[in-house]
Amino acid sequence: MPDSTVPGDRLREIRLLRGLTQEELAERSGLSLPTVKKIEQGGSARIETYHALARGLRIRTSQLFEPGDQPSRRDHADDDRIDLLPMRQAVAPPLGPGGHLHVETVEIEPDLDQLRATARALDEAYHRDDYVTTSRLLPPLIRSAHTAVAHFDGGPQHVDALRLRSDALQQAGRLLTQIRVYDLAQMALRDAVRDSASAGDVLAEAAAVDLQGWALVREARLDEAEGVALATAEAIEPRLSRASRDELAVWGRLLVRASGAAARNNRPSEAREILQVARAAGSALGQRTGGASYKSGAFNHLSAAYQAIENHMIADRPDRVLGMAERIQAAEASTSNTRHRHLLDVARAHVALRQDGDAEDILDALHEESPDWLRHQQMASEVFADLLRKRKRLTQRQRRLAQFFAAA
Incomplete structure (x- = not known):
């Protein structure tokens, strides 16, 4: 996770500048008072928690990590x-x-x-x-x-x-x-x-920039992720009527990346505006897929929709997540990683709405289908931890998943 000292100090500083008590900030952010106290005392938290605090303070999420960004990660990497x-x-x-x-x-x-x-x-x-x-x-x-x-x-x-x-x-x-x-x-x-x-090779260069943006998002370097993705998208923006599938796809990928970074950075209006442009790339593709030969991944007419669902989850709107998820087919995702990530967002939404059985079904299905991918997903372990928080006794399936996430 991000270095705890800097966010804690910055949180207290900005809260005091806003004239808020810890209780008032907790209420405005939709968090518990102990959570606010823990972070200000140097405790760590999920990036979603920092986002909720930024929303309550009406600042960008990245401002809680200034100065001195540190990698957004679990207690250890997988080395x-x-x-x-x-x-x-x-x-x-x-x-x-x-x-x-x-x-x-x-x-x-x-x-x-x-x-x-x-x-x-x-x-x-x-x-x-x-x-x-x-x-x-x-x-x-x-x-x-x-x-x-x-x-x-x-x-x-x-x-x-x-x-x-x-x-x-x-x-x-x-x-x-x-x-x-x-x-x-x-x-x-x-x-x-x-x-x-x-x-x-302009498109390969842009695809590498998109992957850079992914790493920056996971490090909580959100301003940089949005900035580099948007600058590159502007530099390669194609003429829609003449663009190849790959040109549309790489451009669309960069816009989706920028939208996700903006959403995490408590900039929902900008995230929506960027995503609207990304939809133009998807519309121009029609039923085709582009970008499969580039390492940033394939892009199709549903890619912007998946990012919109993720943005709704970041904004703590689980009802919209499930509503949109019902209208699209996960099987039509442009990549398996996109589909799996989307299913984790749906699982998070189910947990937020106390539909624990549905969330558990998704985790179990992902565990059966793609365990090696799942073990590297911090979000999955956090969703499962939420599922178990109030459990006094575990089912056989829950014990199996608990052993898996403990080993991961």
Whole structure:
């Protein structure tokens, strides 16, 4: 979670400037008095709790973390489950006067076609939620990409090598964000943006920026996430009548990312306005899907609707979440990650409305369908903790889920 000292100090400072007592702030925020007291005394809280406090104070959520943003994360990342030393060595190798120290000099020319095939296989493994395999095989792919970029420097295949390395680094950044290792994710994505820019691949560069925005949101760096996504969306804005599917999709993805950041930052009007533009991208696509070949993920006519549902949950409107969820088919989500994330929002809404059985059904279904994805989702463990808060005795299914989330 965000560093507790800064939000606690800032919360007390802003509350006093507003002339509010702790009791008054708790009432305006829809929180309990002990929660406000705990945070001001240095305790941690969920990002949703900070959002509720910001709403009560009528400020942006990010103002509670100024100065000194810290990663928004659980007590630990998942580097205790996955050996990340090879990934660190590949993504952030030592840099000497002659370049990366781990770049090999090769006698046989690197086979870019074979490296691209490996990259595609790892992309498929990631989408199967096989994070262990992905984390083991990405480092040698990245090292080979470093070697290829150096080997083809100045030659006709240099651009292809840069594109390959950007792809591999985006895969690394995406995985590292998923398992909450944000410092290394940002290093990978920064270099991916540079490689795509050097290769002149505008859409790949924008897709890498979108992944950067995802990591920034998860770090609670909400102003930056919204700003970089909007600036990039403006830079690549296509003419709707002439745009390709991929141009519409990457542009739409950036707008959805910016809307989500604005919603979390207690800027609901801006979030709605941005999302309205994103809907234009979806409308232009019609029933088609675009962006599947880019690491930021596919985008279709429902992508903006899923973000609208998430924004309603952030704003504590669970009734609207369930109302909208009934009108769309989760199976039509552009990616499995989007569908799973949407189902967690629906589960949160059920808990908020005291429909615990429905929420538990969703968690159990996700556990059966995609356990490796679920174990990395902080929201899922928080929803389950809410379900158990008033339980005196657990059912067999609840015990199974409790063991799963305890191990996660």
